[in-house]
Amino acid sequence: xxxxxxxxxxxxxxxxxxxxxxxxxxxxxxxxxxxxxxxxxxxxxxxxxxxxxxxxxxxxxxxxxxxxxxxxxxxxxxxxxxxxxxxxxxxxxxxxxxxxxxxxxxxxxxxxxxxxxxxxxxxxxxxxxxxxxxxxxxxxxxxxxxxxxxxxxxxxxxxxxxxxxxxxxxxxxxxxxxxx
Ligand SMILES: [Mg+2]
Ligand SMILES: [Zn+2]
Numbered sequence: 759x760x761x762x763x764x765x766x767x768x769x770x771x772x773x774x775x776x777x778x779x780x781x782x783x784x785x786x787x788x789x790x791x792x793x794x795x796x797x798x799x800x801x802x803x804x805x806x807x808x809x810x811x812x813x814x815x816x817x818x819x820x821x822x823x824x825x826x827x828x829x830x831x832x833x834x835x836x837x838x839x840x841x842x843x844x845x846x847x848x849x850x851x852x853x854x855x856x857x858x859x860x861x862x863x864x865x866x867x868x869x870x871x872x873x874x875x876x877x878x879x880x881x882x883x884x885x886x887x888x889x890x891x892x893x894x895x896x897x898x899x900x901x902x903x904x905x906x907x908x909x910x911x912x913x914x915x916x917x918x919x920x921x922x923x924x925x926x927x928x929x930x931x932x933x934x935x936x937x938x
Pocket of ligand 2: 862
């Protein structure tokens with residue numbers, strides 16, 4: 759680990775921070791997933807910075823606007839702050855390759871993680887990503903992360919490139935030898 763570098767906990771948003779609802783942008787539809795605050799506290803207490811990295815192709819599709827997204831994001835960050843949790847930054851990809859243009863930020867591309875690395879001097883090799891889709895895990899691998907968790911509450915997923923498939927967020931940090 760290079761001196762001065764910080765570790766990061768990267769969280770996908772929809773399906774990890776909040777219950778997945780297609781093209782969500784309204785505060786009243788935003789429902790935190792059980793265990794998200796405990797997960798963040800666990801890693802925050804261990805010196806990890808917390809980032810949210812989220813594909814938001816609903817913007818490219820004009821289902822909602824950048825302003826709608828920002829409005830919800832500000833509310834979400836305040837909700838975390840009320841629980842004593844600092845979200846260092848929320849990165850989003852507003853693109854869709856078939857509607858706007860191909861980009862380097864839409865997961866599985868690692869662009870958002872690399873941006874955080876530059877802005878906050880992150881030690882990517884010792885950082886963690888949590889996602890509910892394989893493309894989240896792949897974004898982590900593409901950025902050089904070694905530790906990743908696929909959250910699948912349905913328990914249907916059999917195969918993943920993730921370090922571990924979990925059915926609840928607390929399974930990531932409870933009794934996890936990697937993070938002691
Ligand atoms: Mg997701
Ligand atoms: Zn993008």
